[in-house]
Amino acid sequence: MKEFFQILRRFVPPYKKFLILNILSNVLSAILNIFSFSLIIPILQILFKLSDQVYKFIPWDADMSMKKIALNNFYYYVTELIKTYGPSKTLLILGLFLSIMTFMKTGTYILTFATIIPIRTGVVRDIRGQFYKKLLNLPLSFYSEERKGDIMARMSGDVQEIETSIMSSLDMIFKNPILIIMYFGTLLAISWELTLFTIAVLPGMGWLMGTIGKKLKRKSLIAQSQWSDMMSQMEETLGGLRIIKAFNAEHKMDDRFNRCNNEYRHTISKVNTRQQMSGPMSEFLGTVLIVIVLWFGGTLILRNSSTIDAPSFIFYLVILYSLINPLKDFSKAAYSVPKGLASMQRVDKILQAENSMEISENPTPIKDLKDKIVYKDVSFKYESEYVLKHINLVIPKGKTIALVGQSGSGKSTLVDLLPRFYDVTEGEILIDGVNVKDTTLYDLRSIMGNVNQEAILFNDTFYHNIAFGVENATMEQVIEAAKIANAHEFIMASEKGYETNIGDRGGKLSGGQRQRISIARAILKNPPILILDEATSALDTESERMVQEALDNLMKNRTTIAIAHRLSTIKNADEICVLHEGEIVERGKHDELIELDGYYRRLCDMQGF
Template sequence: MNYFKRVIKYTYPYKKYAFLNIFFNILYAIFNVLSILGFMPILGILFGQTERVTTVTEYNGIKNLSNYIQGNLNYKVSLMIENGKIEDALLFVSLITLFLFFFKNLFRYLASYFLVFLQMETVRDLRSSLYNKYVSLPLSFFSEKKKGDAISRLTADINEIQASYLTSFETLVREPLTIVLTLAYMLIISVKLTLFVFVLLPISGLIISSISKKLKATSLLVQKENGDFLSIIEETLSGLKIIKGFTAENSFSKKYKKSIDNLYTLVTSVWQRQMLASPLSEFLGTATIVAILWFGGQLVLSNESDLKPQEFFIYIGLFYLILNPAKAISTALYAIQKGNASAERFVEILDTKNPISDLDNSKEKTSFNSEIVFKNISFKYKDEYVLKDFSLTIPKGKMVALVGQSGSGKSTLANLTNRFYDVNKGEILIDGVNIKDIKIKSLRGLMGVVTQDSILFNDSVANNISLGINNATKDQIIDAAKIANAHEFIKDLPQKYDTNTGDSGNNLSGGQKQRLSIARAVLKNPPIMILDEATSALDTESEQLVQKALEKMMQNRTSLVIAHRLSTIQKADIIVVMKKGKIVEQGKHNELLTKKGEYYKLVTMQSLA
């Protein structure tokens, strides 16, 4: 129930719709009972099965409202029959019945009408809160998770919550009201017979609940397998070129078949149990009616009971009225058990603690004045340290290049500077302030990032360049593109700056994508620029264009450049050579060459290559 309560809290802002739904469901329940009470006794009079009423029934308060309405209806019909107007009586009965059923269904529609608003608003908030939580979580969270699982939680799990919890809400409001009102009138007719019913119904409930307990565990497995299933689809579509290139279609087909077979087995099990709810409750309801017929029949035939045959006839009709609500409630309880699995997965993400967040005393920082200092920092992703007692100072306005073999910790430094990860030991200072004491948004606002993988979104060229900058003008976007050497190819595109780049920018070449990434960083105009192997994936011609763009962009900026191609960082103010998380050399290009150490070896190897 804890998960149920957590999800239901999202309905609180829209409680007016819930109250309207409850209000109209109360009216529906009242008219639902009246549709039986109002016209069954009258039919009894019409066909001579009950005593005719010859006097007007007086009003004696709200408690006797039912007797007042029923008595006067019976009187009206009796009067018509005595006056020989049987056809008029039949028309009157028909119109009363039509009236009751019209308002019963009108109120049912209005209740459902307002429930739709409650459902849609709540589902929107559920999806938004889960999406925002995912976006706020650090990169380390996603390194161990499958993207398909996140997609599954945002889609299938939220859909399941809607289908189970929010749809069941109306059932659990409306149907108990119908049952309570019906049982109240059944008590008026016969206390002894109704007490007998109260003994039978809990037995049915225990049988149903014992089956529903098994449903949650299987449903949890279904949602987990659905996440794995979506991950396989996402991986297949993302890596289709590699799959085809290595003729691995059969391997992935087997993997997909195994997952879909598991999903089929689990979903079949869940649906088989869920489909059992309706026939099981109907059978138990029929068994209960048989028992009532047996017990009630004995009461009617007994001289000790004042239960009349016509009252027993009404009683059976009323009990039939609670069968469908009882079935609906049992089905709703099954659905809630099934929804609990999805709610648990929803709450699990919301409760995930974010280790990288603003401290209570974090401050804004809008300018960079002197230097970035890495002070005795150590960092590990899992067990082994990638950086060990590392120290480095980057003065304002200087270009510092990091070089070294793969795994030496170069990209890790960039990630730590942006606070995508937090150091395990030591501290990173900007103008003497620990970056943990700076609000994350303002810290990242000081930095521009260009990575090896040019990440573009399925949007226009202009929107990709102005990402995160809401008030950028067309002229500012064009100026940024010119600095990034991108304007020349953009003006030749079909819709120029309004051209869609395609999924992951697939409508553009690697060099074009990279220049758009640079234009994005230029438009942001940050004082600190971080370039993570920005040219390593490009051909020679594209590299030259991108390199010129980078040089323009880095003018008068503080730059941290992670380089794979050493020819691109010869003009750096400081070149830092790293090996296994430590600095082994640092200096200018010519100084390091004369030392003939690690840097000289790296340059020589690239020259030979």
């Protein structure tokens, strides 16, 4: 339970007022419950005429215990009612009083739910919000080691399990200890001898429930891991349907998923079986406890060796039975909470993941590019092998620098270091003399625009995709950006113009159209630094012409770093850098590199350029 209370300390404080109200309503509910049950004693005495004792009123300030004064005066008022109205009407009055007390108890019971629900729903909302925010803030290097399906499983299945297992147990955790303490105190007040006997039986129940709860947590961790595997397979299947169908691999993928599905079913069946055992087992143990106490107490009364009379013993049994329910609910929590704690561990792997991206405590603001970008002896490695080695590169303002080379030579990595998608392993990158590590990520990325090989669009309208990341963009500005990107015509030809939804990842558009929307987005942002990562390599000739024209419009008066496989698109660059195995092996203009008759010339010859 230590882990459970750590979770409460982390997430419950914003809801303290609801927690205080919940505790107060639970205390009031328990008090009303005890007093309503206490009416059983005089009702039984009246019905069965068990007592002929005469009671006299004792002043409340008399030199006696408050318990004795309260009991005596209570019976005094009941006997006065019997004298005045007779036994039948007194029973009716006591019955009405019992109904009123029960009504008030029901009202406080409803209040306990009304105050616990905002805590439950609020905490789960906060966990989801923190989880999503963490996903946005973690560096890209974190995701290179994680599966998207597993992250989705943690966000959906695990957070849902936290709500189902832990948050649904909040009521049990806050209410049941109060009920247990107050009922237990009442039992002590009625007969401490019987209560000591009852205590001797309880530890065995607690040990049995705790043992099963530990096993449940272990199995829950395995089950959630298997659920993540299924989600990962689902994500891979949806992303690779075209290849699966092209290679007739449906049967293979189906078998693979069914194996995982069956493993999950086998594990979750064990988890659910143990969880469902909690109710029947606690009910059985509770009944055993009542039977043992009934035998022991009844024997004492029958031998006239008990300190309480028969009506008080029945009241004792009623309170003891009332104690069984919160104990049973507590046992349910002991079963369900470990299952939720297993999910919380998986969620915490994301929430408590360390962000390796160091941010300067006193950042230097960067609002524009005034002079140049400098890569100064930059080296980088993802794990053990260096991907870039001692890169020295100067990119003056307003110039276009092209990066070419075979796949895996380090071109994309080189440009990913500039907006700090990854941090350099050695060396430094300077913008106008300021190290990129010494400014904020927001300032750094706000002066850059990206157009990638795969146009990353969202399931939204043309307008919102173009205006993405630009606050308060007007329709006129969006239209102007679309015109410069050669996208306005096909947008207006769609059903609702700029309010047309483009589908998941822009699935309703052709490759060239998606790319031009991506370019329009960069145009609207109007960044001083532009990064083009093979922006035309996946297009047909006609689409390439349209996109290249849009890129030419975008590149005017900007500092551009362009990665290109199609060398025809960068022959007019101010400088071309040829990368080979992480090093710049050649640099210069197109004609100069052709004359060198080296790597660049061979690349051109392979493309027939």
